[in-house]
Amino acid sequence: QIYDTADEASCTLAREIAELIRARAKAGRSVVLGLATGGTPVRLYRELIRMHREEGLSFANVVTFNLDEYHGLPREHSQSYWRFMHEQLFDHIDIPASAINVPDGMVPRAEVFAWCRAYEQKIKDAGGIDLQVLGIGRTGHIGFNEPGSGADSRTRLVTLDSMTRRDAARDFIGEANVPRHAITMGVGSILDARRIVLLSWGGAKARVVADAAEKPPSEALPASFLQQHGDVTFHVDRASASEL
Numbered sequence: 478q479i480y481d482t483a484d485e486a487s488c489t490l491a492r493e494i495a496e497l498i499r500a501r502a503k504a505g506r507s508v509v510l511g512l513a514t515g516g517t518p519v520r521l522y523r524e525l526i527r528m529h530r531e532e533g534l535s536f537a538n539v540v541t542f543n544l545d546e547y548h549g550l551p552r553e554h555s556q557s558y559w560r561f562m563h564e565q566l567f568d569h570i571d572i573p574a575s576a577i578n579v580p581d582g583m584v585p586r587a588e589v590f591a592w593c594r595a596y597e598q599k600i601k602d603a604g605g606i607d608l609q610v611l612g613i614g615r616t617g618h619i620g621f622n623e624p625g626s627g628a629d630s631r632t633r634l635v636t637l638d639s640m641t642r643r644d645a646a647r648d649f650i651g652e653a654n655v656p657r658h659a660i661t662m663g664v665g666s667i668l669d670a671r672r673i674v675l676l677s678w679g680g681a682k683a684r685v686v687a688d689a690a691e692k693p694p695s696e697a698l699p700a701s702f703l704q705q706h707g708d709v710t711f712h713v714d715r716a717s718a719s720e721l
């Protein structure tokens with residue numbers, strides 16, 4: 478789906494999410510959302526907050542699982558994804574704190590494997606992800622699944638690609654400060670979601686968006702595995718669509 482602006486695309490997804498939340502609330506059921514960080518979903522979160530404030534959209538029946546977190550960053554760190562999600566969304570809506578799940582960046586290495594298995598189990602116990610929101614990195618990553626990540630990869634500790642670390646350098650005031658590792662849901666964990674919506678804005682992502690949509694799925698570009706999912710939509714603006 479190609480939109481004139483990122484705002485239009487974000488509002489379309491916000492409406493879809495709001496409809497899902499309201500339909501489930503009517504049936505007395507919860508909704509499980511998979512959420513992403515980065516600059517891309519900020520407009521979506523802003524619109525969801527507006528709907529909460531102005532239209533009474535309640536998140537009381539929503540459970541969330543975030544895709545990833547830098548390893549070694551405490552929650553309070555200015556660049557932690559936990560903090561990002563609270564500042565950009567959770568602090569402004571009525572979601573119960575117990576319904577929020579973000580990978581723990583401070584799990585000691587020796588415990589990461591067990592921790593990741595438990596995260597996957599928690600997603601299963603919640604009923605699986607109904608709708609997964611994704612951004613895309615210039616390496617073709619989804620979450621932090623860098624090139625080399627298999628279609629069946631699960632939640633795990635990964636090493637960040639040098640391009641990803643360069644792209645994050647500004648936020649960390651220098652590449653040397655960017656963590657080298659992260660915990661991320663795997664490609665396989667993402668593909669388990671019932672529906673997936675990937676967002677992309679701007680010309681810098683045009684090449685990778687085209688490759689993800691058009692090239693044969695391969696580990697060289699993990700986002701290309703999304704082609705193997707039965708219900709996935711890319712919402713992109715004109716600039717990101719320019720290489721399609």
Ligand code: GLP
Nearest residue numbers: 514515516517612613614620621
């Ligand atoms: C980070 C996140 C990804 C995100 C990507 C793109 O690497 N782990 O989930 O999709 O950045 O970020 P942005 O939306 O800022 O371009």
